[in-house]
Amino acid sequence: MAILSHISAPLPLNFPQTFLPNRQLLAKLLAFSANNGSGNKETISAATGIPTGKSTGKVNPMIYYAQGMNLISARKAEGEIWQLDLTYMGKVILREDPFLSELQTLWLLHLMLCRRYGLVLPARGIADPWFALFSDSGFRLGHCFTQTDYLAFLKERHGDESKGYLKSLTGVVLRSYLEESCLGNMAALQQEKAGKEPLFIRQSAPTETGFFPVYAAGFYQIWDELFPGETQLALTDFSIKTGFFSVLGWNEAIVMRWLEWLVDQGLIQMDRHTGSAMLLRLCETDAVLEQIYSGLV
DSSP states (O other): OOOOOOOOOOOTTTTTTTTTOOOOHHHHHHHTTTTEEEEEEHHHHHHOOBOOOOOOOOOHHHHHHHTTTSEEEEEEEEOOOOEEEEEEEHHHHHOOOOTTTTTHHHHHHHHHTTTTOSSSSOBBBBHHHHHHTTTTTHHHSOOOOOOHHHHHHHHHHOOOOHHHHHHHHHHHHHTTTTTTOOOOOOOOOEEEOOTSSSSEEEOOOSSSGGHHHHHHHHHHHHHHHSTTTTEEEEHHHHHHHHOHHHHHHHHHHHHHHHHHHHHHHSEEEESSSSOOEEEEEEOOOHHHHHHTTTTTT
């Protein structure tokens, strides 16, 4: 079983402050974490070039982003000293795509950032603004929405006490998927001008088989995290409790095509003789992670 980032609690709601998940800075943090990544934020800033100051700066937000994306495990040792280590997924990505430039990488980071934290109710995400938007808001916001709609949803979810920064936070999440330097190349959201306020339109994950190993890696890791010790699950249980297919934006036909690919690859066994398809894992997560880039030509 692969080691995930062992986040013992959801990330702070406003962990980004006002900073976007810049791929260049995340790549530098990844390399630092691979080399005994220990130090306070000033030390990390000096080693990586990630800007920081005494009270604010990008080091801590980038650490939280990398945690949420399951690139690193991060803990504070004594005082303000961070200990950063690569996850197995982080090691594979650093080896194969050190600049985080492949679309496959971006979709996997997106899946990890949008994953659920635990199975307690109400459902919350590791990085809840991302989980809320991409996994848990389909009914509330629909296929197209405005930033105002998204802000109202987060206020309902987290209460008015945090409204001081929620508008800025919604802007950070949405801009993350528009900026090429961040996650814009994956085109998970499309922006269109419409009246007084732009519309954001959800886009489905690519359905070319070259991306299927990436989704398999996300699937296995989320299974590990939310259903530890379980080797068999009902498809409906996995789908409803994780929101995995909501993040991908897939209908049932595409889901089944991908599951049949998993069967053909020897990654799962699927039994459809019961009311809901039962999924049986046939692989170790590390082996699935090693195949993330097998679909690249």
